[in-house]
Amino acid sequence: MDAALKIGIVIADDEEYKPLARFIENGEYEKYGVLNRTGHKFTVKTEKGEAQVISVLCGIGKVNAAAAAMHLIDCGCDILLNYGLSGGISGISRNELCVCSRFLEHDFDLTGIGYKPCEKPGQDYIYNADAVLMRLFGNLCDCAKTGTAVSGDSFVCDESLRNVLKEKFSAMCCDMETAAIAYVCAYSDVPFFSLRRISDDAGETAADAYRETNTDNQTLLSDYILEFIKVIINSNLFGRSA
Secondary structure (H helix, E strand, C coil), X not given: CCCCEEEEEEECCHHHHHHHHHHHCCCCEEECCXXXXXXXXXXXXXXXXXXXXXXXXXXXXXXXXXXXXXXHHHCCCCEEEEEEEEEECCCCCCCCEEEEEEEEECCCCCHHHCCCCCCXXXXXXXXXXXXXXXXXXXXXXXXXXXXXXXXXCCCCCCHHHHHHHHHHHCEEEEECCHHHHHHHHHHHCCCEEEEEEEEECCCCCHHXXXXXXXXXXCCHHHHHHHHHHHHHHHHCCCHHHC
C-alpha cells in the first residue's frame, strides 16, 4: 500500500460527508480520526492501479480546512480533492456544477494600510487549481462551468456583498473553505482540485435554499469524486503511480 498513489479528500459539512461515508462503509475501510474530526481510510482500485484515499470531515471554515489539508499533506497525500456546496455569484445558477480554477480569500483585508483587497504582504494570494486535474475532470464531466471561487469565514446571504464579490474578484461562487485548502496546497506543491455545486444565489433567500439543498440524500458530488479518483488512477500522471 505504501507504493500506491495517496489521495486526500477534505469535506467541510456533515451532510456533504454522509453520502461518501455511506459508500465507504459498504466496503473495506478504517476509521480515521484527526483533530477530533471524523475520517475514513479506504482503497480505490481500477484495472490500471489503485489509490489509498483518506477522507476527512474537517468542519466549516478556513482554519478547519487549512488544518485538515496540512495534516493530509503531512501524511503523504500526493493530491488533495474537495467538494461541497457554494453560493452562486455570477455566470452560474442553482444546482449547476463549478470546477474552481482559482481561489482568493475575500475577507482578507489590509486595504487600510495600502494593500489591494485579498493581498498578503510578501506572498502569493491568488491560488490556482491544478491544470491537469481540471483537464482530467473535463474528460469525465463536460457539464461543469469553470470560474473563480472566493472564500471567507461568513455565510454570504447579502446581495450587496454578492455584488462586491462579483465586481472586485470576478467570482463565480463563494464558500468558506476552498481558498484555505488551495493556499496550503500551493505552498506545499501539492495538486488541488475542487468541485462545487451551487446551492443558492448568495442573496437574501440563500439560507433557505442552502438548507433545502444540503441533505444527506445528495450523492451527486460524492459520486463524481469517486469516479474522478478512478480517472486519476488510470491517467498514471500523479504521485507514486506514475
